[in-house]
Amino acid sequence: GGQPVPPAIKDTSSKLVNDKAHPWFPLAPGQQRGPCPGLNTLASHGYLPRSGVASPGQIVTAVQEGFNMAWDLATLVTYGAFLVDGNPLTNLMSIGSTSRLTGPAPPKPALVSGLSTHGTFEGDASMTRSDAFLGDNHSFNETLFDQLVQISKEVGGGKYNVSAAAEVRFQRFQDSVARNPTFNFANPRFATAFVETIFPLAFFIDGRDKSLALDLDVMRGFFKDSRMPHDFHRREGAFEGGGDEFDIIQSSHNYFPGFNNGTVNNFVPDPNFLGTQTEEICALYEKFVNTTMELYPNPQGALRKALNVNLDNFFIPVSSGCTQLHPFP
């Protein structure tokens, strides 16, 4: 069942994280990775179970330890994902596709199908993974990475920097508008798609390097092989998300939350983007709560209790600005 969120780490200084205790190993039979290069890398270095199946508490601790993701951001992202893709009964989630290792699942329509599940958290127009409608939404895609390399050469001086991130984001957006009739760029994807373009700058650049420009071979190592470079030091200080880079990238083109309305090149605004909320962050919170309600129409007993613990955990990082929702009173 549900467990409390583990505490924030105390020391957020930069330090060697590709250390003797966390060697990289290639995938062994039965282990799996998914759409997130951050979690994939943590699993391949043993900060998470190498199987690719972990508890939300293990994820919150690992992303802080390995990459200095701030506790609030880690808690928000982890419990949002866990509510829709994880197993509340066993407190385990696959960072890839469905796994036997997550244990006996609650009844359908619960999914318990891991982070590769399309449409719950994983979404369209990812940088290095295809849209689910067009192909494999979780494996590294060489063609897409080559495009990212090309853009980084054209506008980033040969590295992945904020300018390259902005153009990669736009190119991936345009590609989905043009080729994916089911393209969805509404809540929560409208937030995560932008955050994820900043994550490589925030987390994959060595803490001793203040350039805000990521070497493309290092980037490939994380995205393709789930591997930190030799001697890799995590960033200095916790990263809370948002910030100048987010605004620069989101305002670099005329984006609005929406979707292709059944055919390609037919991108229309989502009239229900904010749900019943006025703040974007609260709308994102509400969206995950609503999805949880759809997956668990009438939970009872231990299941209901576990869901409520995880819903409480998910609310903590937004508690100062949003009102808590109680789908299972």
Ligand code: HEM
């Ligand atoms: C993408 C989950 C932390 C880096 C994703 C996706 C999921 C996910 C489901 C797929 C979204 C999509 O592109 O369709 C999570 C969860 C985390 C977490 C639950 C728990 C805190 C991190 C961390 C990093 C990271 C710590 C970096 C160190 C990325 C990047 C992408 C991504 C760069 C975009 C991949 C791409 O567009 O090709 N994450 N993530 N994530 N994640 Fe994570």
Ligand code: MG
């Ligand atoms: Mg995706």
